[in-house]
Amino acid sequence: MSSDVAIRIEGVSKAFAIYERPHHRLMQQLLPNAQRAWYREFHALRDISFEVGRGETVGIVGRNGSGKSTLLQIICGTLSPSAGSADVRGRIAALLELGAGFNPDFTGRENVYLNGTVLGLSRAQIERRFDDIAAFADIGDFIEQPVKSYSSGMYVRLAFAVAINVSPEILVVDEALSVGDEAFQRKCFSRIQRMRDDGVTVLFVSHSAGHVIELCDRALLLDRGEMLLAGAPRHVIARYHKLAFAPADLVDAVREQIRSDADGIAPESASDPAHGAAVDDSEFDPDMKPMSTVSYPSRGARIVDAHVQTLSGRRVNVLRAGATYVYTYRVAFETNAYRARCGMLIKTVSGLELAGAVSATWENAVERVEAGDEFEARFEFRCLLAPGTYFLNAGVQGQIDGAEAYLDRQVDVAMFRVMPEAGRLATAWVDLDVRASVDGTDAARRSGPPPG
Ligand SMILES: Nc1ncnc2c1ncn2[C@@H]1O[C@H](COP(=O)(O)OP(=O)(O)OP(=O)(O)O)[C@@H](O)[C@H]1O
Numbered sequence: 001m002s003s004d005v006a007i008r009i010e011g012v013s014k015a016f017a018i019y020e021r022p023h024h025r026l027m028q029q030l031l032p033n034a035q036r037a038w039y040r041e042f043h044a045l046r047d048i049s050f051e052v053g054r055g056e057t058v059g060i061v062g063r064n065g066s067g068k069s070t071l072l073q074i075i076c077g078t079l080s081p082s083a084g085s086a087d088v089r090g091r092i093a094a095l096l097e098l099g100a101g102f103n104p105d106f107t108g109r110e111n112v113y114l115n116g117t118v119l120g121l122s123r124a125q126i127e128r129r130f131d132d133i134a135a136f137a138d139i140g141d142f143i144e145q146p147v148k149s150y151s152s153g154m155y156v157r158l159a160f161a162v163a164i165n166v167s168p169e170i171l172v173v174d175e176a177l178s179v180g181d182e183a184f185q186r187k188c189f190s191r192i193q194r195m196r197d198d199g200v201t202v203l204f205v206s207h208s209a210g211h212v213i214e215l216c217d218r219a220l221l222l223d224r225g226e227m228l229l230a231g232a233p234r235h236v237i238a239r240y241h242k243l244a245f246a247p248a249d250l251v252d253a254v255r256e257q258i259r260s261d262a263d264g265i266a267p268e269s270a271s272d273p274a275h276g277a278a279v280d281d282s283e284f285d286p287d288m289k290p291m292s293t294v295s296y297p298s299r300g301a302r303i304v305d306a307h308v309q310t311l312s313g314r315r316v317n318v319l320r321a322g323a324t325y326v327y328t329y330r331v332a333f334e335t336n337a338y339r340a341r342c343g344m345l346i347k348t349v350s351g352l353e354l355a356g357a358v359s360a361t362w363e364n365a366v367e368r369v370e371a372g373d374e375f376e377a378r379f380e381f382r383c384l385l386a387p388g389t390y391f392l393n394a395g396v397q398g399q400i401d402g403a404e405a406y407l408d409r410q411v412d413v414a415m416f417r418v419m420p421e422a423g424r425l426a427t428a429w430v431d432l433d434v435r436a437s438v439d440g441t442d443a444a445r446r447s448g449p450p451p452g
Helices: 022-030 068-076 108-118 123-137 140-144 152-165 175-179 182-197 209-215 233-244 248-263 441-446
Strands: 005-018 040-053 057-062 083-088 092-095 170-173 201-205 218-223 226-231 301-310 324-333 337-348 353-358 366-369 374-382 388-400 403-418
Touching: 005 068, 005 201, 040 068, 040 083, 040 201, 040 226, 057 068, 057 209, 057 233, 068 083, 068 092, 068 170, 068 201, 092 152, 108 123, 108 140, 108 152, 123 152, 152 170, 152 182, 170 182, 182 201, 182 209, 201 209, 209 233, 218 233, 218 248, 226 233, 226 248, 233 248, 301 388, 324 337, 324 388, 324 403, 337 374, 337 403, 353 374, 353 388, 374 388
Parallel strands: 057 201, 057 218, 092 170, 170 201, 301 403
Antiparallel strands: 005 040, 005 083, 218 226, 301 324, 324 374, 337 353, 337 366, 337 388, 388 403
């Protein structure tokens, strides 16, 4: 394996034995060579191959049960593959499912020592890092209590604090992070970002499109144990969403479409040639905050973190005319919802409604959403607007008592400014990319700067 490769997965398959009845397991153990097998095989992973380069950050996405955790466990060596090989080069620290790696009867402090030792640190090295670990975890006196008394959030805090403080060369993070509160999640992500900048290889499983786009150089889409696609995060996420929200009778067709897409165009680079790299001169002005935000009473859903970002996931509010951006927000559902869909609206300072869109028609809205589910609404748009200041609305609609109603609605939830552009020919608010010409050679000759 070349020294540029941190993880190489080659033809990995994993089959689990499924026993219909408890005594079948015993029968299989007692009669392993009998003609009849007492179990059926379930393939959680099928023939997966990919490499992760040293210093690369790769996101793994997929629907529930697609095999993500199984794959991470194989990479971390806590599960062995039924076929194929997983080669890992470098000290690996993993934050897998809650509960892995800690002894519930030991205190937080004891578990830090236990975990640190398992990850290859000497006692003296752990002693030197203990204060940093405790400070990052920030769980106060609980560090001296047995971890079985911890809340799941405290557990994650400590596990993460250990994982990032053992100087890993490879960091593997499962969904576990979503257990912490938002402030802690933010702290973790900025630390992961720093580690990534320092050259640590990061493998990251998440259901959050925003996190994958924000953090990863590349993304992999797993489905029913197969790797359907690998490529630029935004490209992969768009297809993952298509699959995740496909009605049951269309899932197979969408899978095939994604697979054929993967055989053809799966851009490996995060840049999008259609839109160019020029969006990078857009900026974020922290002082630009709307003072006119109105939140309507929530009816079972809550819109959070509405903002505009570049295609590569950078938060911006000073935009360049003609470039492409994403207006995005999350919706947390507090009760079950039916026929849910999200909407956006761009307005001028005086409230003139310039452009709006919804995520689906009413007929194609998400049929049923469970309490606790989260949406990430994304509206990709070209900024075809005159220089000036604009406000954004966000709304999520659903069916209440048979009629469509707002489950949450926020007016003027975000704002942005469009930068003036040299040589702009369009007038008024919207630039329709008009191709203007003037007939007559004399007129053509007289246009342009005055002579002299
Ligand atoms: N020990 C096991 N025995 C039998 N089946 C298993 C076992 N572990 C996992 N599976 C099955 O393998 C499939 C893949 O599971 P895995 O946990 O890897 O999925 P995942 O993509 O991480 O899902 P999620 O997003 O829900 O966490 C699932 O159908 C799961 O039920």
